Amino acid sequence: VPSPFAAEAHACLQAIQLGIHLGLESVIIEGDSMTTIKKCSSENPDKSVIGAIIRDIHRQKEHFQRAVFQYTPKSANLLAHTLAYESLKKGEEFYLDGHLPYLVRRVLEMRRQRNPD
Template identity: 40%
Template sequence: MKWRKIIIEGDSLSIIKKCRSNTPDKSQVCAYISDIHKLQSRFQECRFEHVLRVVNSLAHTIAKATLRDKRIIYLVEGVPEYAEDQRERDREGEPE
């Protein structure tokens, strides 16, 4: 995929802050943060945004299913059926 601009959303504020920071990370996730910083250079623009965990339930559902099924899922022009089901459940819980 040759995207030039991406937005990465996550519900862990501390991780989002580490990804935004230019200072070296010394936590247990430092290798991941270092890899993220290296990958950033491939994009014209790469933003990290914090979202509430409630908002992130769809991403969480997809991640759990991917780990459980031990297969890679590409979300291009659509999502798996179970993700559509989760989206509908999330919509039902939204205030009008």
């Protein structure tokens, strides 16, 4: 994925695909890119560099009775930010299936030690 902007759109697409795979009737997908969330929520055609991904999202969200895209500031979702950052850095995909990947647990613990509550 060439940029954080495209990574956020791709993450939304993967979330939609996961919801379909799990057989969910409704999904709420959160992201920290206001632009991407607006594009996913809008019914207007998108001609930006992520337009193809947005079109895929629009087509696939029809599988749900309800699909909501919601902006969540990065500061409010450290886990998602860490997953996205490490995924881009390592060129790997992470999925949360009942547990956190070791690398993400380690990064979160290091951040907690630096910035205790």
